[in-house]
Amino acid sequence: MTDLTDAFVPKFHPATGPIRPETTPLYTSSVYTFPSLDAVEAYYSGSAPDEYLYRRNGHPNERPVEHWLKTLERSEDAVLSSSGMAAISQTCFALLKPGDHLLATKYLYGGTYAFFEQILRPWGVEITYTDLNDVDELLRCQQPNTRMLYAESIANPLLEVADLVGIGRFAKENDLKLVVDNTFATPMLVRPVEHGATLSVHSLTKYLNGHSDVIGGAVCGAREEVEKVRKLSITFGGTLAPFDAWMTERGLQTLHLRFPAQCRNAEQVAQYLVQHPGVERVYYPGLPQHATHSTAARILNAGYGAMISFEVSGGRANANDFVARLQQINFAPSLGGIRSTVSHPVLTSHRAMSAQDRTDLGITEGLIRLSVGAEPVDTLLSDLEQALNPA
Incomplete structure (x- = not known):
């Protein structure tokens, strides 16, 4: 893995005074007190950055996580949200308006696709799906209102890797915002902001938390754009508890211990499956x-x-039998936990897509x-072997 040692040395510690715990305390209060009206005014004016007002506006448990994320992503700022989809939707609402055109990868998480089609398009945003790695396609699909x-750094579920160098260059040359869902890659593999992304979004639920016991999201990037997302998050109530x-x-x-081990395992499992x-x-x-x-290697x-x-042979029926025979690997419609899980994109993550759209992308019943x-x-x-080779 790339050397991110510095990112794993916490430089932010909110504790002051005579009590200084090694780990960050959990602050459950929904509201915070002020000694005077002047103190309230100082909070709103921004001259008291260490004060808190109301949990929806911010709380002490956000600060260390935001610090870690902007350190990992090498970004100016970061903001947390209540889920990965909250991060994506609030980012789009912050950067787009009715009449704008969005050029999105056709290799897209089904939840994002559902948001684009069911919310963003009816709101008045025009959307075109294409292969963002193909510059000719970008030029063909670009419109005056784009x-x-x-993009997704590693796409869900067929794992196409985005050419962030080329896409970032195109965005810069054409004065376009670039948003990258970096959930599958994590900053351990790539930092989109370094390639010209305006914002990098994450589902914290997945690798960053890594234990299948949190729902959360994050947006990292340029301070001005992150602040737009933060204001929307507060207004919408989409902040993280x-x-x-x-x-x-x-x-x-x-993360620096878990993720490299998972990647090493994946290499061996892929070699077995192929x-x-x-x-x-x-x-x-x-x-x-x-x-x-070749793009991934670069x-x-x-x-x-x-x-x-x-894709297992025999389509849906054999896929169902395979899942039922697994003994150590559970079926769970999520990912990124420390324990292995399987999912079925047609039934879960990409259910909102039409059957034809899924087929066109290669998302089959046996996948x-x-x-x-x-x-x-x-x-x-061993578990894969016995599930793929029934007695």
């Missing part, structure tokens, strides 16, 4: 036959992530998405 590009922030801070402290006769296709950026392998700092998608955990790799291989 304002933003939306103290307990979830506290848990995320704890999870972030082991040779199995019961598996028709394997989607993993580390495989030379993956459509964006863009990702080290490793190819911990997600694998593969399984595997989030590789940090278990001993032999345990994973």
Whole structure:
């Protein structure tokens, strides 16, 4: 992995005075007191940055997490949200208005696609889906009212890797905002802001927290744009609760241990799956036959992530049987936890897409998405072996 050692040395500690705990305390209060009206005025004027008013406006458990994230992403600022989709939706509302045109990757998480189609388009934003790695396609699809590009660093579920160098260059040359969902890659593999992204969004639920016990999101990037998202988050009520922030801070402290182990496991699992006769296709950026392998080798700092998608022979029926036979790997419609899980994109993450759109992208009834955990790799291989080879 790239050297992010400095990011794992906390430089922010909110505790002052005679009590100085080693770990950040959990602040559950919904509201904070002030000694005078002058103190309230100082809070609103911005001259008292360490004061808090009301939990929706901010709380002490946000600060350490925001500090960690902007350090990891090498960004000017960061803001937390109540979920990954809250981060995505608030970002779009902050950067777009009715009449604008959004140019989005066609390799898109189904929840984001549903938001674009069910909320953003009816609101008045025009949307075109295309291959953002293809400059000719970008030029063909660009319109006079295009304002933003939306990419996923590693796409869900077929794991196409975005050419952030080329996309970032196009955004800069055409004065466009670039938003990148960096959930699958994490800042351990790539930092989109360094490639020209305006904002990098995350589902904290996944690798950054890493233990399947938090729902949260984050937006990192330019201070001015992050502040726009922060104001919307406060107005919409989409802020992160103290307990979830506290848990995320704890999870972030082991990201540099968990994620490399998961990536190493994924490489071995992908090599096993690609040779199995019961598996028709394997989607993993580390495989030379993956459509964006060369891009991944150039863009990702080290490793190819911990997600694998593969298509079992026999379609939906065999996929169902495979999942039912798994003994150590649970079916769970999420990812990024320390334990391995599988999901079925047609039934879960990409359910909002039409059957034809899914087919066009290659999301089939036999497609399984595997989030590789940090278990001993032999345990994973053994479970996959017995599930793929019924007696």
